[in-house]
Amino acid sequence: MSISRRQLLMGGAGLAGLAGLGAGVGQWLQRPSLDPRYAYQLSAAPLDLQLVPGFITQALGYGGQAPGQLLRAKQGERLRVRFTNQLEQATTIHWHGIRLPIEMDGVPYVSQLPMLPGETFDYDFVVPDAGSYWYHPHKASGEQLGRGLVGPLIVDEAEPTEFQHERVLVLKNWHIDEQGAFTDFSVPREAARGGTRGRLSTVNGQHLPSIDLPAGEIVRLRVLNLDNTVTYRLKLAGAESRIYALDGNPIVPVPFKEYWLGPGMRIDLAVRVPQNGAAVVLRDGLFRLADFVVHGSSTALVQAPWPRALPANPVAEPDLQRAERLTFNFEWVGGLSKSAGKTGDFSFWQVNGVAWDGNDRSCLDRPAARLRLGQSYIFEMRNLSQYQHPIHIHGMTFKVLSSNRKAITPYFTDTYLLGRNESAKVALVADNPGLWMFHCHVIDHMETGLMTAIEVA
Known part of the structure; x- marks a missing residue:
């Protein structure tokens, strides 16, 4: 898969000055007036924090804060973020939960080349779904997320809700x-x-x-x-x-x-x-x-009614009668086996018998599944271990159907917490072409093998 850096540096852009997460907990300032082409200009850079009183933690932050500045967008509109890497190492941004084009997904060597120190990349995509999302690197994830490179992304509903x-x-x-x-x-x-x-x-x-x-x-x-x-x-x-x-x-x-x-x-x-x-x-x-x-105090004589349910997102409903079925086993390798993998050079986890190796780009040529564009699928996700795994898919949204451990009222999500020894069935429409990561979001599980790729074409 050949991608030129010139191709990857084309796109939208962005800037915003929002209230710091630490200084005004949950209170956000209005976005300032900006160049109309941009929503946000965002940088990742070293940042000194005082997490322990009297001591400095040398962290990393987005927009001068950690966790990173809150980004907001409106459902159905474009989000344009001009991102600059001011770190001393390569990085990217993945937009967790957003159904976007593969070129904007932020996975190194899949959607873009790793951004070297000093480089800028324009993320530019439509946000089709309202809701609570977030952003983070998909490069050296354990360290970069651990040091503070995480931030909230809120997509407001296209029409106002009853929440004030x-x-x-x-x-x-x-x-x-x-x-x-x-x-x-x-x-x-x-x-x-x-x-x-x-x-x-x-x-x-x-x-x-x-x-x-x-x-x-x-x-x-x-x-x-x-x-x-x-x-x-x-x-x-x-x-x-x-x-x-x-x-x-x-x-x-x-x-x-x-x-x-x-x-x-x-x-x-x-x-x-x-x-x-x-x-x-x-x-x-x-x-x-x-x-x-x-x-304060309320002057209302009668309690306000609960707000009406939020409007559904425009996610395609899978055709369960015609869906093809696939099984994904998330399992422990069974020992402290050495590999060329990242964290500690160990490989502890695997998907369908294969451990992902972050240093081996040929893993991208061996996706665990190849899905036909527009076809519905039912995944049986089987946790063959004693530990929980929040399983996340990029670029698409799946519908949780059932579990062998608990009653399920079907709902759409991008991340499902697979309990120990649990088998759950989820369904999706393969409606977004690309090579998408499918992995556990316990980061050191992901970095020691619990990740694979799913191709939609």
Whole structure:
């Protein structure tokens, strides 16, 4: 697959100055007036953070902050981002969950060449679906995501919804010690298990932040898990809430009790904020992630009704009667086998008996499946291990149909958390031509073999 750098440097562009994630938690400023050709100009660059009081962490950030600046777009319109690499290493941007042309997908040697230090690339694509998404590199992923190169992307519905208030919460654990220095992003013993966890939990770059909520109102709470490894067992104490969307795609609203949110996954909640003085807490199981401070007071004599369900995204409905069936086994190799792979030079995981090797570009010539454009498919995804795997597909959206471990109300998503020893069936229409990555989003699982490619032509 031959791609010239000149071809890859053609496109749209961009700039925005939005409020810092850490400074104004969940409060976003309006985009300034810009060159009409551009939406955002974005850079990746080294950044000093104070994650541990009194100590500096030498991180990486998008737009001068980590997690990166919030980008916004409107459904059905073009997003143009002029991206400049100010790092000392090559990088790219992958737009997680967005159905876009393969040329914009940000995978090195598939959609573009790795961007060398000082280079600029114009990402330019239409965003067909509303919802909560995010962006990150697909080059040296463990280190670059681990050091802070993750950012939220919100695509607003084409028509206004009934939500009047919103907060965006980015969840991330940091691999740092007591003095703020980075520890290993991947330890072989942990990569062969559930993945290498960080030690400091943050929401929008802060440990245990306090976030304002307006008393008596209904707030759309967008929660994005942008962590390398951690699956959060999300709970919300002190307020009634409902789930409105999973991974960007609307569902029929249901009461929110708890939800397992794997790396790369997102959930949109409607929260009925209680009156002033009530304690509202976001938890990961028994552990606090953030406190909500209820401010003001409501003058409404009657509680506002829950907002209507969000409009469905224009995702093609698979034809289950005519769908072809494929099986994907996600499995442990069974030992500390050496390979030419990336993280620690180990290969612990494989898809259908083949471990992905990030240093071997010929892997791209051996996709796990070749799909016919326009054909419907049912994938049986089988987790043959004792560890969870959030399985993500690029460029397309699939519909979760069933599981052998739990009841499923079918819904569309781009990332499914495959539990230990779980088999799940998902369906899609192969409607986007290209060579698309299909992988676990526990990053050191991905970098030690748990990735493959699917070709649509």
